Amino acid sequence: MALIPAPIILSKCPVKQDASPIILEIIVGNAQLNQGSFSVKRTISSPASIQGELRSGEPVIIGSGPELVGQRLSVLVTVATIQSVDTTLTFKLSGGTTNINITNSTQANAIGDVVVYEAYIRFTNS
Amino acid sequence: MKKRIFSAFLTIALYHYTMAQSQVIDFNLLTAPATPAATLLGFATSEIDKPRDAAEFMASVVSQTNGLSDLPANYAVEIAPAWIFGKKKISFDDFKSNAVDKNIWQSLMISAAVKRKEASESNNNPLTQVSVGIKVSLKRGDFPAATLALIDSTQEEINFIHRNLNAYLSGDLVYQALIERALDSPAWQDTLEAYRNRKLKKIELAELANLESKIKRLRFNRVGFKLDLTAGIVQDYVNNSYDQRTISKLGIWLTTGWEGEKGFSALAMGRVLKNPDADYKDDNGNMQVASIVSYDAGGRLLWAPADKSYSLSGELLYRQVSTPKKLPASWRYTLNFEYKLKSDLSLNFTYGRDFDDVVIKEGNLVALLSLITSLGTSKPVGIKANQN
Known part of the structure; x- marks a missing residue:
């Protein structure tokens, strides 16, 4: 039984200046049980301006571009390997000037391990 | 007594x-074959290639077809497209679902087989037989109540571990500062990941052992109403010629039933089988060979x-x-x-x-x-x- 680290997703997301919503979605594949959450903070010690849980395949609006500029999105997804040692996370962020769509796969050592996925995105002016 | x-x-x-x-009688006549294409051509289960991912499937096909330049001589393969090409998109909720569209995609099994026979004393002409088959569950039943309860309990353990992990990582200001640096400069990413990996190794939660124990008890058998469709067809090419082709065998199985949690199940089946070389007794009691449909x-x-x-x-x-x-x-x-x-x-x-x-x-x-x-x-x- 171990915690297996997956590669960390790091990116910047230039936003549009209109009020287009920024939409976050994760897809946890391989029919594995999981839990996901996100938070948006201005600084590392400030309280979250928005936070919540993430369910695989259910998009969440986290705010509009202008209100998110200068803030950082943190996403944590823990995937328990119940079917096989293979895990996959698809991370989607749309509504910015370019969409982010990243799929990462990580293999656990054994069934019962927990794979830890993290993503950190900074919203910037385009 | x-x-x-x-x-x-x-x-x-x-x-x-x-x-x-x-x-010699097959006891379980009501059961449709798992790989109809291979079964109709007489391949043993151990001879059927069952690739687990796209790379294995391609390697198998390339190797059997001499680099995609020829038909294989004797080859049977079975693939589950959803689990070979689409498993990255299958969530646990999709897997748990009993909706017809999810069932069809996730349970679809495609089998194909090729067999070549050279001309011999018993066989005047060379013959190539090609078969394809599918097996699909339209309704696959639901998880029993005990399994659902164990899944809920396992999910609670995952949620607990997730909350602890979240607090542990977000509360470490050094780690958070490293993330900021790595966002500014990708050169910091290795340092960030090394720091994070050391942190994860130090975590010792009793819940991790609890989670593992629950996962090991999970069994995904299903109960309730089930409906399966299986079909297979064999096409013969006499003299290995496309023009001399005939459908030589055909089988369609429709199986339905209800499986209870206490071990009781009821099954019903309908089947059509065409066999070109079956033995039967004519009016004079002599054995004849003819194509029959049962x-x-x-x-x-x-x-x-x-x-x-x-x-x-x-x-x-x-x-x-x-x-x-x-x-x-x-x-x-x-x-x-x-x-x-x-x-x-x-x-x-x-x-x-x-x-x-x-x-x-x-x-x-x-x-x-x-x-x-x-x-x-x-x-x-x-x-x-x-x-x-």
Whole structure:
């Protein structure tokens, strides 16, 4: 039984200046049980301006571009390997000037391990 | 009393042993083949290639086709497209669902097989046989209540670990500062990941062991209403010529049933099979070979309690055969008893009547009789049973 680290997703997301919503979605594949959450903070010690849980395949609006500029999105997804040692996370962020769509796969050592996925995105002016 | 039962059973068994002809009969006639294409061409299960991912599948095809330049000589393959090409998109909710669209995609099994026969004394012309088959569940049942409860409990453990992990990572200001640096400069990413990996190794949660123990108890068997469709077809190419092609075998199975949580299940099946080289007796009693089509319908009741070593089943099958000679419809019925001695060793006994009114008696009978004599005693069974 171990915690297996997956590669960390790091990116910047230039936003549009209109009020287009920024939409976050994760897809946890391989029919594995999981839990996901996100938070948006201005600084590392400030309280979250928005936070919540993430369910695989259910998009969440986290705010509009202008209100998110200068803030950082943190996403944590823990995937328990119940079917096989293979895990996959698809991370989607749309509504910015370019969409982010990243799929990462990580293999656990054994069934019962927990794979830890993290993503950190900074919203910037385009 | 026990001796009297044993003697009566032995008498009946010996009577039918002398009367019945030696024959080979598939007990489980109602079960559709898992890989219809390979089954119709006579491949053994061990000869079927079952790639687990896209890379394995491509490697297998390239190797069997001489680099995609030729048809393979003898090759059978079975693939589950959803789990080879689309598993990255299958969430646990999709897997748990019993919706028809999810069922069809996730349960779809495609099989294909190729067999080549060279010209010989018994076979005047070279022949290439190509078959394809599908198996799909339209309804696959739901997880039993106990499994759903264990899934909920496992999810709670994951949620607890997730909350702890979240607090642990977000509360580490050094780690958070490293993330900021890595966002500004990718050169910091390795340092960030090394720091994070060391942190994760230090985490010791009792809940991790609890989670593992629950995951090991998870079994994804399904109960309730089930409906499966299986079909396979074989096309012959005589002289390996595309122009001399004929459909030589065809099979379609529709299986439905209800499986209960307590081990009781009821099954019904309809099947159409076309076989070009079947034996039948003509009006003069002579054996002839002709293409026949058989239409079967049947039902099966099975009682196999999960916590017991034995199971009991009965099946009834109706058959109408279409041949050059008109044959009346016939029936087959059997009763089957199975007793598991070990996971890979069981005693089983089948008794009934076949389509041609011949009594069916199969299984390791001597072992079964030995078992019956020992039932109710505290002595070990102490027999050597043939493995069926």
